[in-house]
Amino acid sequence: MRNFLYGAITSAAIATLTVSTLTVAPALSAERLSLSTWGSPAHYQVAEFVPMFKQLLEEKSDGDIRLKTFEGGEMVKQQFVATAVPQGTIDISLTTLDNWSGRVADVGILTTPLWDKSMEWTRDNLKPGNPVFDYFDAKLRDEGAIIIAMFDIGAPVVSTSFEITGPEAFANMPIRAYSKGSAQVLQTLGAAPTIMGVGDVYSGLQRGTVKGAMGGLGGAVGLKHYEVTSNMFVPNGVMGTLIHAYVMNKAKFEGMSPENQKILMEAAAEARDHMQQVAIDQLASLLDTVRENGNTVTIVEPGSPTWEAFAKQLEPLAREATQSYPQEVQDLIAAD
Template sequence: MLNNWITAAATAAAIAACGSAVSASERLSLSTWGSPKHYQVEQFVPKFEELLDEKSGGEFRLKTFEAGEMLKQQFVATAIPQGTMDISLTTLDNWSGRISDVGILTTPLWDHSMEWTLENLKPGMPVFEYFNDQLKEEGAVLLAMFDIGAPVVSTNFAIDGPEALEGRSIRAYSKGSAELLQSLGAVPTILGVGEIYSALQRGTVEGAMGGLGGAVGLKHYEVTSNMFVPNGVMGTLIHAYVMNRDKFESMSPENQEIVMEAATEARDHMQQYAIDALADLLDEVRENGNEVTVVEPDSEMWNAFAAQLESLTDKAKETYSPEVQAVVSGAAN
């Protein structure tokens, strides 16, 4: 009888211990959109998962969903605060309906190089902390903030100056990018990443503005003849990985630190890869038959675009607070 009691107690203890181990593990879901081969996915997600496992001793389980399978780009700002997904890739300007200040990232007031952002968009730095505070108020936490490079414009016509865009239907990726294109005389249409290829193929739009990595990964060069590389005179693309705030705060302080450290290290790895890969991506576009036009800083074409965008720059100075302008200019460092 005593032996039976001991056996039962041992079994119960083992079950309890097993249950405790399961409950102690952290299960997270992560969603991305666009091309799974884009470096913001291909270079970030596996590294993030590897670092979570390494830093936690295997306590984290990450379930990933690619190419908008569970969450499309335009719905992230709603779905993450609701807890539909724990973590997602996002274009920060997609939050402009909730956080007006993020719109400044798509204006000519943001003129930083990828090398600058590599060092200055990390936790503890003014830009990161400013937007993290704003995201927290909306039910999200900023895990990683990064620069995927200046946008490019894939077209079926040559762009040799701002006048070439006059009256042209061009895909925009956000409200801010649409305003920028409109200021150049184009007719912007906001489309999700997955809609671009067919829209270009059918002539629904005459060009598409977006990241170089995405344009190459989704093979836009198959349905275009030209690529225009503004090289920063038309702004840049600041993306991020964000997490549901309630889920983040439900974790222990130790696990919160693990997630942040893993995200930061994976982000650094990915952005350095992006910096190194830009030239190769442009070569791939050329090799696939597209004419590539790169705007050189301070060239005649650069100055023509800058002059055309001057009214947008002045509007941005009036629209955004002195505080956020100081933060993005680096004056708050």
């Protein structure tokens, strides 16, 4: 009897193990992806995009695509994304597109006066299938990356320890730039730009290493730059804009099944559209937060004398851009 019971128990155990193994197998075969962001985790480009993207991936794939996330530059700092993604250090990362200018020179046009698109235009048009999106996606594919989402976080602002009433205020001032393109804008205005990673800006302002910092409004508020500055200058686009993206390692993407590729792009598009609208909706409240924390906010209105003064001083940069960038990309931007 004991042998019979032992045999029965063993058979049941094997059956249970078999069922358990069959149940676990799909999870073991799940597509596992890593995603890195930098800057403030509270910034809408992180807080609004990443959770929704992750949820949509899992829902649309029935759990077959899993996403592990790393915030605050834990895996890859802002300035190193253009190297880390093609190398496969991380599968997906947030990026400032102008940070790719060392590998893809044409992205620099996005920070010049030739790019005059509104956030609303970007929301509605800068998607896969749009000629501008596809142009830059093709350029990054040549470098081992693809663009899964491209968006506008708004015109950059300048957080400073001094008042800005016109271009002359920038003369000889050490100002943080976030990329080569933004440094060229500041240099044209007479400033002494220094490219600095987003994680170093607060301490740079606090210590006086820089007297001002150019960057996105969401990041400036999320990282509380108003604690170590007294003014915020809002050029409203006359000094360019900030086009960011989520990019993915090309080999990793192409190694996914066609179905999972489609799911990933759909999830990225939905999360991106949601985040872009939040970015548009939050602009006014973010400026209110800066004011509430004791900073003076100066907004340049399009067409005002101050706007015209900045536009005039930046004319040489616009002329240089028309000579520096291929006519093809200039025509694409002008056509849209």
